[in-house]
Amino acid sequence: QVVNFAPFTLLPSPVPRALFQQAYAVQQDFNLLVDAISQNKEFLEQTLASTIKVDDFTARLFRIHTQVLEEGLAQSVFLGINRSDYMFDCGPGGAALRQGEINTIAASFGGLTSHTLPVHQRVLKVLGKSKEASQLLPNDPSKGLALGIAKAWELYGSPSAVVMFLVEEVQRNIFDQRCVENELWNRNIRVIRRRFRDVFARGSLGEGRRLYMDGQEVAVVYYREGYVPKNYDQQ
Numbered sequence: 579q580v581v582n583f584a585p586f587t588l589l590p591s592p593v594p595r596a597l598f599q600q601a602y603a604v605q606q607d608f609n610l611l612v613d614a615i616s617q618n619k620e621f622l623e624q625t626l627a628s629t630i631k632v633d634d635f636t637a638r639l640f641r642i643h644t645q646v647l648e649e650g651l652a653q654s655v656f657l658g659i660n661r662s663d664y665m666f667d668c669g670p671g672g673a674a675l676r677q678g679e680i681n682t683i684a685a686s687f688g689g690l691t692s693h694t695l696p697v698h699q700r701v702l703k704v705l706g707k708s709k710e711a712s713q714l715l716p717n718d719p720s721k722g723l724a725l726g727i728a729k730a731w732e733l734y735g736s737p738s739a740v741v742m743f744l745v746e747e748v749q750r751n752i753f754d755q756r757c758v759e760n761e762l763w764n765r766n767i768r769v770i771r772r773r774f775r776d777v778f779a780r781g782s783l784g785e786g787r788r789l790y791m792d793g794q795e796v797a798v799v800y801y802r803e804g805y806v807p808k809n810y811d812q813q
Contacts, residue, residue: 584690584754590698590714594666597675601664609660612682616658619647635807652787657730657798659723661685683805688719689757724761731767731797739797740768746803747773755802770794774803778813 630637661681666673695717702711731741759769782790789796803809
């Protein structure tokens with residue numbers, strides 16, 4: 579058993595105010611776009627038509643998606659936790675914002691990021707840069723993620739139900755997850771951690787297709803697994 583540090587920068591990176599505000603301003607629009615796409619069966623069929631012919635993994639996921647739609651959706655509320663990643667394109671005319679990707683599953687590092695701010699503040703103060711330290715923006719993504727999960731749990735409407743973190747077999751990023759988990763426990767929301775094979779072995783669907791894990795009703799599933807083909811097997 580070995581604990582490794584996640585890589586981090588010793589000093590914060592300066593970000594042009596206009597580009598930060600631009601990224602912040604469009605995030606809700608991107609979230610709404612992802613949500614709309616996820617519920618647009620015709621668009622997904624057209625977009626993935628060529629992919630599912632040559633990619634067995636995507637084809638199997640799409641068959642599950644189609645089967646679920648045919649059976650009818652049991653849930654009326656959906657929670658999406660997305661992370662947009664950006665880089666700066668620095669050319670002769672100055673810096674421009676470029677989106678690298680949108681993570682729509684297992685969007686991680688919200689917990690570790692919450693601890694990065696005090697590290698940078700401490701380093702700047704040690705270097706005699708107290709003014710710069712005071713200019714760092716507050717940033718607590720783990721609390722924000724927990725608030726989203728807590729709202730979904732509340733809308734589910736069963737105070738005894740739990741939140742299930744679906745986690746990897748080898749949990750390399752457990753401390754990042756614990757930050758979000760602790761925020762939920764602080765709100766008296768019970769959290770359980772299970773792997774895919776645990777759900778296969780001991781999960782069940784009850785009345786109204788409610789999900790039960792080890793006999794406990796599950797209100798929200800928070801995916802930190804399932805984003806690459808090796809995460810899945812036939813079961």
